[in-house]
Amino acid sequence: MAKIDDVARRAGVSKGTVSNVFSQKRPTSKKVTERVLKASRELNYVPNHIARSLVTKQTMAIGLTLPHGNFFFSSFHTQFINGVVLEASALGYRVLLDTISAKEVKTPTLASYPIDGAIVLGPTEEDERIRMLHRSRIPFVTVGKIANADVSDTLTVNNDNERIIRDIVDYLTGLGHREILFLNAGKRMTVAAERTEAFVDALAERGIETLPHMIRYKPPIDSDEYMKYGYDETAHALGSLDRKVTAIIADDDRTALSAMNAIKDAGLSVPEDISMFVICGDQSMMHQTTPALTGMDLQPSELGVRAVRLLMHRLGVLKGEYERDWIVDSSIIVRHSCSPL
Numbered sequence: 448m449a450k451i452d453d454v455a456r457r458a459g460v461s462k463g464t465v466s467n468v469f470s471q472k473r474p475t476s477k478k479v480t481e482r483v484l485k486a487s488r489e490l491n492y493v494p495n496h497i498a499r500s501l502v503t504k505q506t507m508a509i510g511l512t513l514p515h516g517n518f519f520f521s522s523f524h525t526q527f528i529n530g531v532v533l534e535a536s537a538l539g540y541r542v543l544l545d546t547i548s549a550k551e552v553k554t555p556t557l558a559s560y561p562i563d564g565a566i567v568l569g570p571t572e573e574d575e576r577i578r579m580l581h582r583s584r585i586p587f588v589t590v591g592k593i594a595n596a597d598v599s600d601t602l603t604v605n606n607d608n609e610r611i612i613r614d615i616v617d618y619l620t621g622l623g624h625r626e627i628l629f630l631n632a633g634k635r636m637t638v639a640a641e642r643t644e645a646f647v648d649a650l651a652e653r654g655i656e657t658l659p660h661m662i663r664y665k666p667p668i669d670s671d672e673y674m675k676y677g678y679d680e681t682a683h684a685l686g687s688l689d690r691k692v693t694a695i696i697a698d699d700d701r702t703a704l705s706a707m708n709a710i711k712d713a714g715l716s717v718p719e720d721i722s723m724f725v726i727c728g729d730q731s732m733m734h735q736t737t738p739a740l741t742g743m744d745l746q747p748s749e750l751g752v753r754a755v756r757l758l759m760h761r762l763g764v765l766k767g768e769y770e771r772d773w774i775v776d777s778s779i780i781v782r783h784s785c786s787p788l
Contacts, residue, residue: 449490455485461567469539509535509758510565512545512576521699522729523747524568527590530751531566538759564762566590566754571635588758590750602761604754604773606745608638611777612645615696615724615743616653618779623788624694624722625655628684630677632698634664642726643785646696660684665698677705685713693788695721700728703740722785730780739782749775 455462460479467473468483470750475483486492513524520528528544535542543562563584567576572594580587581598582678588602619627629646632639647657663680666672672679684692697703703725710721717723717738723732725742733740753773759765 448779449487449492453490454483454486454492457490458482506561506563508541508543508562509511510543510545510562511568511757513568514563517579521701521727523699523745526747527568527751531755532747532751534752534755538755538764540755540759564588564758566758570594571633572637572638572640581786585759586758588754588761592641594637594640602757602771604750604757604775606750606777607647607774608641611726611743611745612642613649614779615726616646616649619694619696619724619785620653620655622694622785624652624721626691626693627661628681628692628695628718629662630680630695630697630702631662631664633667639664665702670735675702675705677702678709681706681709682713685715693721694724694785696724696726698726700725700733700740700742703728704736707736712720718784718786722784733780734782736784738784741782741785742780743777744780745777746775 451462451465455465458465458479460483461744464479465483465487466624467475468480486757511528513520513528520734532542540563564584565588567574567580567587567589568591570577570589570591570593574593574595577587577589577593577595577598585661588604590604592605592608593601593603616627629642631642646662650657665676681695695703695706697706703723707717707723710717710723715721723740725740727745728740728742730742730744732741753775756765757769757773760767760769
C-alpha cells in the first residue's frame, strides 16, 4: 500500500505539500496540486484519516444531528444537508450524519463519536443533545434558538422567526384576513415558541384577538398523528368551529398539502375560499402545485453553509470576525395560493 512518502517522491514535492493538497489547509498551486493528484492515482494512494487524526489530534469530521421519525427528509432537510456537506468538504472535513429516531436519541452516543464539533438542527426545550455536547465539551453550533437553562455562551445560526411571522401576518391581513389558522411546528421546538409569541403580538397590534383554536402544534414526530396533522386540524377547524377560517399558515409544504386535501374534501378551494401560506417549503416544487403555493424562502442551504463556517471558526479553522448569532435572510415568494378576502 502506497504511503505519503511514496506520493511525495513520485510528485517531487515534500510530504507537507502532499498533506496540504488533501487537507486543503494551505493553498497550493494548480500545477503542484495536479502533480500530486496524478501521483496519488498512479500509486492508488488514499489518505489515512485515522493516522492523520492520531498525529493532529483532530478527526477532521463534524457531526450533524437530525432526529426524525418514520418519514423521508423534507426538501428543507435535504437542501440544508447539501449546504453542510459541500461547505464542510471544501474545508477538508467529513460529515457524520446522525439520523436516529427522536424516540431513541441517546446523546451519550453522539458525544462519543469521533468528531471535532457538531451542528444541531431544530433545538427543543431543554434539548438533551445540546446538554450532552456541552457536558462533553464538544464545540457545537445550533440552527435555531437554544432553550437550555444550563447552557450559555452559545453559537447559533437562524432565520429571524419573529420578523418572518410579522411579515406573513402583514401580508395576510393586508389581504383582509382576520380569521387565520396557524398550523405551527411541534410545541417543544424553540422555533414554535418564537413564532407563537410573534403571531400573538402581530395580531394584537391589529386589534385581532388570538383565540385558542387559531394556533395548533404539530404532534410528536414518532406519533401516528404526525402525518395527518395538516388534514386533521384543518378538517376540525372547518367542520366544528363557529368562526370561519379564511387563511391558513402552514409550518411546511407537507402540512400545507395535507390541509389542502381537507379543504377540498370540505367542498372548498384554495385560494377562492381559503388562502394558504407556507413557511418552510420546497421552492423548486411549490410553483408546481395547483394553485402554486405562496411561502417564505428560508434559504436552507445557506443556513447549512453558515452553520459550518461558524463551527469552523469556533474550531480555529477559519479566522476573522464572526457573529455569534448569525441571521440568514428570508423573503416572501408570492404565487397563487393567497387572495383578498
